[in-house]
Amino acid sequence: MSTGSTVTLADLTRMLRESAGEEEGVDLDGDVLDVSFDDLGYDSLAMLQVVGQIQREYGVRLPDETIADAETPRALLTLINTTGEISQAG
Amino acid sequence: MLCTALTVVTLEPTVPGRDPAGPPPNDRQDVVTTLAAHGLTGPSARARTVVLLVGGDSSPPDGPVVEGVVVRTADSMVRALVLAHAALTDGTKDVALVLDRAGGPGTVRASRVTLRGVPWQDRTAPGRPPSRGPVADTGRLLLWSGRRASDETRTRAQLRSAVGPMTDDTFRALPAVVSCGPGAGPVRAAALCRGEDPTAALDAARAVVADDPRPVALLFPGQGSQHTAMAAGLYTHEPVFTEAVDTVLDLMGDEGAAVRADWLGPHEPHIAVDDVRRAQPLLFAVDYALGKMVMSWGIRPTALLGHSAGELVAATFAGVVSLQDAVMMMRARVRHALSVPAGGMLAVAASEARLRPYLIGEVAVAAVNTGLQTMLAGPAAQLFTVEKRLREDGHTVVAVPATSPFHSPAMAPAADAVERDYAGIRFRPPDLALYSGYAGELMSERDALSPRFWARQITDTVYFGPALDQLLAAEDMLLVEAGPRQTLASFARRHPAVRSGASAVVAMLPARPDGPATDRRTVLGTVARLWTEGHDLDGSALDRLWADGSEHAALRSPVAAGRS
Numbered sequence: 001m002s003t004g005s006t007v008t009l010a011d012l013t014r015m016l017r018e019s020a021g022e023e024e025g026v027d028l029d030g031d032v033l034d035v036s037f038d039d040l041g042y043d044s045l046a047m048l049q050v051v052g053q054i055q056r057e058y059g060v061r062l063p064d065e066t067i068a069d070a071e072t073p074r075a076l077l078t079l080i081n082t083t084g085e086i087s088q089a090g
Numbered sequence: 091m092l093c094t095a096l097t098v099v100t101l102e103p104t105v106p107g108r109d110p111a112g113p114p115p116n117d118r119q120d121v122v123t124t125l126a127a128h129g130l131t132g133p134s135a136r137a138r139t140v141v142l143l144v145g146g147d148s149s150p151p152d153g154p155v156v157e158g159v160v161v162r163t164a165d166s167m168v169r170a171l172v173l174a175h176a177a178l179t180d181g182t183k184d185v186a187l188v189l190d191r192a193g194g195p196g197t198v199r200a201s202r203v204t205l206r207g208v209p210w211q212d213r214t215a216p217g218r219p220p221s222r223g224p225v226a227d228t229g230r231l232l233l234w235s236g237r238r239a240s241d242e243t244r245t246r247a248q249l250r251s252a253v254g255p256m257t258d259d260t261f262r263a264l265p266a267v268v269s270c271g272p273g274a275g276p277v278r279a280a281a282l283c284r285g286e287d288p289t290a291a292l293d294a295a296r297a298v299v300a301d302d303p304r305p306v307a308l309l310f311p312g313q314g315s316q317h318t319a320m321a322a323g324l325y326t327h328e329p330v331f332t333e334a335v336d337t338v339l340d341l342m343g344d345e346g347a348a349v350r351a352d353w354l355g356p357h358e359p360h361i362a363v364d365d366v367r368r369a370q371p372l373l374f375a376v377d378y379a380l381g382k383m384v385m386s387w388g389i390r391p392t393a394l395l396g397h398s399a400g401e402l403v404a405a406t407f408a409g410v411v412s413l414q415d416a417v418m419m420m421r422a423r424v425r426h427a428l429s430v431p432a433g434g435m436l437a438v439a440a441s442e443a444r445l446r447p448y449l450i451g452e453v454a455v456a457a458v459n460t461g462l463q464t465m466l467a468g469p470a471a472q473l474f475t476v477e478k479r480l481r482e483d484g485h486t487v488v489a490v491p492a493t494s495p496f497h498s499p500a501m502a503p504a505a506d507a508v509e510r511d512y513a514g515i516r517f518r519p520p521d522l523a524l525y526s527g528y529a530g531e532l533m534s535e536r537d538a539l540s541p542r543f544w545a546r547q548i549t550d551t552v553y554f555g556p557a558l559d560q561l562l563a564a565e566d567m568l569l570v571e572a573g574p575r576q577t578l579a580s581f582a583r584r585h586p587a588v589r590s591g592a593s594a595v596v597a598m599l600p601a602r603p604d605g606p607a608t609d610r611r612t613v614l615g616t617v618a619r620l621w622t623e624g625h626d627l628d629g630s631a632l633d634r635l636w637a638d639g640s641e642h643a644a645l646r647s648p649v650a651a652g653r654s
Contacts, residue, residue: 039583040583041580041582041583041584043581046439046463049439049486052486
């Protein structure tokens with residue numbers, strides 16, 4: 001558990017992959033920062049899964065209503081790293 | 091407030107004497123032929139007509155006169171439309187005839203351009219059909235191409251110089267799609283320009299060499315993808331879509347009129363869209379109409395795959411059943427589904443294997459969508475128990491908007507009744523590659539001809555993921571989702587064949603409800619995607635985008651009850 005640490009793009013793409021059952025070697029790096037989650041194929045269920053995993057792994061809490069506004073990986077990272085409430089209990 | 095819009099009707103008349111080996115193109119012959127093709131023959135009509143030849147530098151306003159008609163030149167289709175708009179709005183001319191001859195010898199594309207006044211606001215007053223022509227939409231799609239990269243760059247520069255200084259009124263008057271040059275070269279680009287900053291999209295457009303277009307496969311979503319007013323932004327704004335929706339609903343008689351009224355509002359629907367009595371007929375109509383529309387552009391799909399109820403739409407396009415029979419089949423399913431006690435469906439972010447241990451009673455795996463997205467269905471109380479256990483174990487679960495336990499054994503009595511209704515239907519073997527979620531692969535002739543196979547679809551598991559695997563393994567494809575919400579497009583976008591770039595996906599409607607203008611913008615995005623893939627699109631079909639369709643619909647107004 002890396003409570004309180006910053007979530008990086010590498011962390012996020014790993015979780016995106018795992019949450020959607022992506023295979024290894026599938027291209028999900030670098031230039032996906034500004035691609036919308038719709039275009040990446042993350043429907044509402046996949047987004048809930050990703051966000052749930054982030055919350056568990058990093059001990060952050062993201063308000064449901066703000067998650068819908070995070071349309072890209074960049075926006076989601078910003079949301080996690082600025083507004084996510086760090087739960088010290090992990 | 092009223093403003094103006096250009097109505098474009100394109101013909102490709104045969105010009106006599108145009109021979110590739112013969113003398114260079116003769117302006118006079120082209121002008122005479124196209125004037126006749128558009129019925130502009132009398133001297134008075136010709137005095138009120140201006141001809142604009144695309145290709146070459148812009149000429150002075152007082153160009154030469156050919157056969158009693160003033161002829162001018164323009165360097166691009168967009169420039170020609172700007173000149174046409176100016177001549178038509180100042181009242182000196184009633185008709186502009188734009189001749190585009192960039193396709194080479196033997197081809198002339200002749201567009202008859204007229205002006206109409208339209209309400210600035212695209213809104214529906216109670217008891218009145220929606221306004222014609224969504225002038226308030228901010229998007230206009232420009233398509234262009236070149237034989238080489240240098241041609242493409244030159245055309246883009248011409249478009250930029252035409253679009254850049256455009257006033258808001260002129261921009262709004264442009265048709266939804268401006269196809270620049272009939273000679274579709276392999277270097278292609280598309281820009282969905284916005285009125286506020288029309289050159290931004292032009293500059294950002296990426297040119298691609300599209301000399302080997304991947305064939306198109308159509309995907310048709312089923313229940314769960316519906317939403318309020320889905321695709322309503324296309325109804326009365328595109329005649330092929332409008333007529334196809336009306337054909338389906340008219341086959342349903344009075345019930346179809348009620349479905350249409352609930353779909354288009356503006357009042358609260360009598361029956362909610364998630365109810366099987368609305369979701370299934372409307373999804374069928376919308377999926378089918380989107381399929382008809384994309385085919386009207388000149389696209390011939392080579393493969394079809396529908397999810398759940400969407401498989402019946404796919405079967406219709408594959409010639410397995412007539413449209414009339416397909417609508418009857420859909421209605422029989424709805425009717426008998428209502429006799430089954432209420433149930434529901436869940437989408438779970440887990441594999442089929444992980445979920446098997448949770449199944450109790452009549453709760454079953456309803457659909458395998460991707461490796462990590464599985465749907466469950468069953469009677470309400472049992473499904474609630476399963477949902478609770480799944481959540482306790484940390485699974486991500488979303489309730490699917492459905493009131494019937496489709497694809498579970500709870501539907502068995504309904505399936506038996508449906509099978510009896512299907513006994514008299516004439517089934518035929520599919521005449522193109524029809525992939526089945528029930529078989530998880532290409533539909534066999536034996537399945538296609540079996541009433542029982544079709545009736546069992548309401549109880550059996552949908553193996554959409556495996557069917558998609560098979561489809562994408564057979565050939566690299568451009569998948570086009572013909573339905574709302576992008577549900578199937580999402581599954582496909584996470585597929586390794588799409589992630590790797592071997593195949594690609596485009597959806598005809600937005601991922602979430604966002605009003606009629608977004609419906610239309612998403613369709614324009616599909617046109618752009620097909621164009622940059624290298625598919626040739628029928629110019630006269632693209633003229634119909636947002637130009638028309640209300641005449642047909644007006645006869646079938648949602649307030650006119652009792653139609654059959």
